[in-house]
Amino acid sequence: MKVLTLNIPDGLDVDNQQLAMLVASRLYELGKLSLGQAAEVAGLTKRAFAELLGSYDVPIFNFPASELSGDVANA
Structure with a gap:
């Protein structure tokens, strides 16, 4: 891993x-x-990071709308 x-x-x-x-x-x-x-x-941990994402206004599921509509059509 790089160090900054x-x-x-x-x-x-x-x-x-x-x-x-x-x-x-x-x-x-x-x-x-x-x-x-x-x-x-x-x-x-993944769980702790996922729980904190909301406080940074970042959705845990980051899919483009085009992919979502395709997934709904396939369901």
């Missing part, structure tokens, strides 16, 4: 865990990471 070093302003009131969750949730939302990969980046 960020310079964050001293006055910014976020800790390392919050930053890891922000990055992981955004990469998950963009489809760049799976749920398990994003949970690992955030340093959480």
Whole structure:
């Protein structure tokens, strides 16, 4: 796994865990990471990560509407 070093302003009131969750949730939302990969980046279990996604306004199921309508038609 790659390691990234960020310079964050001293006055910014976020800790390392919050930053890891922000990055992981955004990469998950963009489809760049799976749920398990994003949970690992955030340093959480899959379940804990999935439970926290809502507080970051990220849906746990991230499918395009076109795929959803196709799935409904196949059901």
